[in-house]
Amino acid sequence: MCDSCGCGQPGKEPIILKPGEESHHHTHTHDHHDHDHDHSHEHDHGHSHERKLEIEQDVLGRNNLLAERNRGFFEAKNVLALNLVSSPGSGKTSLLERTIRDQGENLSFFIIEGDQQTMNDANRIREAGAPVVQVNTGEGCHLDADMVNKAVKKLEVEDGAILMIENVGNLVCPAMFDLGESSRVVIMSVTEGEDKPLKYPYMFRSSDLCIINKTDLLPYLDFDLEQARNYAQQVNPKLAFIELSVKTGEGMDSWYDWLRQTANPSQV
Amino acid sequence: MHEFSIAMDIVDIATSTARKEAATVVKEIEIEIGQLSGVVMEALEFSLEAAMKGTILENARRNLIIVAGKARCTQCLSEYDTDTLFKPCPKCGTCAPDVIQGRELRVKSLIVE
Numbered sequence: 001m002c003d004s005c006g007c008g009q010p011g012k013e014p015i016i017l018k019p020g021e022e023s024h025h026h027t028h029t030h031d032h033h034d035h036d037h038d039h040s041h042e043h044d045h046g047h048s049h050e051r052k053l054e055i056e057q058d059v060l061g062r063n064n065l066l067a068e069r070n071r072g073f074f075e076a077k078n079v080l081a082l083n084l085v086s087s088p089g090s091g092k093t094s095l096l097e098r099t100i101r102d103q104g105e106n107l108s109f110f111i112i113e114g115d116q117q118t119m120n121d122a123n124r125i126r127e128a129g130a131p132v133v134q135v136n137t138g139e140g141c142h143l144d145a146d147m148v149n150k151a152v153k154k155l156e157v158e159d160g161a162i163l164m165i166e167n168v169g170n171l172v173c174p175a176m177f178d179l180g181e182s183s184r185v186v187i188m189s190v191t192e193g194e195d196k197p198l199k200y201p202y203m204f205r206s207s208d209l210c211i212i213n214k215t216d217l218l219p220y221l222d223f224d225l226e227q228a229r230n231y232a233q234q235v236n237p238k239l240a241f242i243e244l245s246v247k248t249g250e251g252m253d254s255w256y257d258w259l260r261q262t263a264n265p266s267q268v
Numbered sequence: 269m270h271e272f273s274i275a276m277d278i279v280d281i282a283t284s285t286a287r288k289e290a291a292t293v294v295k296e297i298e299i300e301i302g303q304l305s306g307v308v309m310e311a312l313e314f315s316l317e318a319a320m321k322g323t324i325l326e327n328a329r330r331n332l333i334i335v336a337g338k339a340r341c342t343q344c345l346s347e348y349d350t351d352t353l354f355k356p357c358p359k360c361g362t363c364a365p366d367v368i369q370g371r372e373l374r375v376k377s378l379i380v381e
Contacts, residue, residue: 049381050295050379050380050381051291051379051380051381052377052378052379052380053285053286053289053291053377053378053379053380054376054377055281055282055285055375055376055377055378056374056375056376056377057281057285057374057375058372058373058374059274059277059278059281059373059374059375060274060277060373062277173270175306176270176306198354201352201353201354202306202353205353233363234354234363235353235354237342237363237364
């Protein structure tokens, strides 16, 4: 069973690479679950020594602890870390490409890409001109704090930079896994239906900003923007919204303003 | 969806605690699962059954405690029960709840020997 998702082969580690490294990587470090098979029984007393141990331990504790370490690291380096989540095909990578091309002169971007397989997204980001590392989870369906911790070390993020983590395209699982991000951005597109937030409430509830992409397609669809916002606000009243089209550029300025303001709150 | 990895984490927590306390058998494990935690009970039951085999929890009784979901209305501050993340306030009708209970996923206690 894979380390995070309970599927696939035991002990298979995610692979973390920079573009161009594919030919000479090899996997090591197996972080196994150490199952205790020690059956050494003590001599039988004839009566039980039962005792109760109060544990009160949070099950997702390990990921949460690592996430807090990441968070501390980002704060110390004044890095704005964003966790970009969405279903596959909403436009996460395209949004990053355009952001890097448009704002690369003004802002320092570092990118972590997450996918099951391929270096495709990382290669696109490299073409756009930002330092990037690709995490291939294999059969895993989300990034976790440990993967981000390792990827960040490989990336050598600079002080004051904006780190954007493009999570695996999946509206279910990433919601449960804190990466240590400063903010979580959920991206949906107008081709997905207004009730997306209701169908995936955990994801929308755990996000700070909702980007609604592909507004250029609105004339061809029955998508009701206001209804989508209402549904999202039912699940998360504090959610902020930006509507944009990565393709035409409409609304992108609002996104860039949000980035600048969030990275440097004192310098608005 | 991650019930199996959650089950394995539960077994890890129980095993390492039991070992630290020099226990050799776990007789019972008590687990708190919030109604709003996103965990599917049947899937977790099934996964625990599998994950506990061959460990010191093999024959342990499983006591799964469901923690009810509770929300506080951010408008009128009244508290109410809920089994979803977006139930409107029964008092003022506003749909702006703060979840105050029900997201737990915790190994509460063990009975060991």
